Amino acid sequence: MSAAAPGGRLTVVGLGPGSAAQVTPQALEAVAAADALYGYAPYLARLPEREGQSRHASDNREELRRAAAALEAAAAGAQVAMVSGGDPGVFAMAAAVCEAIEAGPPAWRALEVRVVPGVTAMLAVAARAGAPLGHDFCALSLSDNLKPWELVETRLRLAAEAGFVIALYNPVSRARPWQLGRAFDLLREKLPGTVPVVFGRAAGRADERIAVVPLAEARSDDADMATCIIIGSADSRVVAREGLPPLVYAPRAAGAAR
Template sequence: MSGALAVIGLGPGSPQTLTPEAAAALDRADALYGYGPYLDRVPAKSGQTRHASDNREEGSRAAAALRHAAQGAKVAMVSGGDPGVFAMAAAVCEQIDRGDAAWRSLDVSVVPGVTAMLAVAARVGAPLGHDFCAISLSDNLKPWGVVERRLDAAAGAGFVIALYNPISRARPWQLGKAFERLRQHLPASTPVVFGRAVGRPDEKIGIYSLDAVDPSAADMATLIIIGSPLTRVIERPGRSPLVYTPRFVEGGH
């Protein structure tokens, strides 16, 4: 019996943003692995086992799922958003790279999902309309100095920046430091979008300027988009503003 592991993106949280491909992969699975709150998004199915673990146990979670698949089971590893964006697809690949040689012969697939920066951008218009990048503010897996250098480089090059993992109880200061650093490169009026829990009942969207943004308004469920010097806000009487980054850059054709 041949086992398989599917690493599945659940999207930002709303059932409407779960892709048909992801829904079918979940339905085929004998066992589900994942961070507890992500598993809670998946409806229970008779005969399907669940294996929840803590958010900081990505390596051991991936290894456990691979061991289970190697026994012949069809295993699904669930991940919020897209599994390839700061998520479980890389953790699974790392375990295959350094783990049991038999894992390399498993049928492994990655099923994409709507990542948070796309969901937040869609709520406010088109802030990612031109060149952009994504940076995780967590220093759990890389030094804070690397984060600072990447912020400097991205802002200095004119990228719109999406910030993942912006703040937590263990890291309450880093988002404020990141804004301080970005203010050295960007105009005070640069738009900043906070999108929390998009697609879920507690969704919250805020649009601020870089000089006035308050880091304490964010938590780990928040995705932050910092505009480039070209990003604009269109005020609309009686309606939410639109935020967009023009596709044309002076000197283009």
């Protein structure tokens, strides 16, 4: 294919962490305007079906194949929406689309490509816990599908040593049951045991579960793939409230500024 058909467009859409209330109006508009929807099957299932709009579901770990199929449809002239959970640019489909375009035919580079942001899991969890991301933070995926585990450990150590609050994505799976426990052990070597750890499962959904425990008591059994974990720094604070959940926050000032 040497040139894209006129009028084709690919929009990569973030659907948020799962609650319909956390899908942005811009995301809903992009989905409604599409001729074809592509995405991981559970994400497509969140959207109502519309007559005349085709759906192309695929399994997890098929990101590049999914991106290529959507780009082919857009290059043929279709209005395509690629849906993604959370924000499409955070461990999600926007990077896969860009990677496919870089390696693909020239026609894909000529396409109009838009990315519509969404609420990513760490923001939804942070909002339920207080303000644990109120100062400097980083986000890491514990999955070693696309990077060696040794690199994960290196980044965890350096983030803890630098004083970052750490948001952990993809903490455990059936194929990786041991990695979160290893991550906690490593972080306990660098951080006080009193540092708060927020386990946020399905934040904003009906089956939401939010728990705050000290790092010394954090266990991998408290998480699954629907969980995003926020690990505080030595500066993080926990405000106890009688009869109410605690508030976890990062003070606005750090180091000499305090």
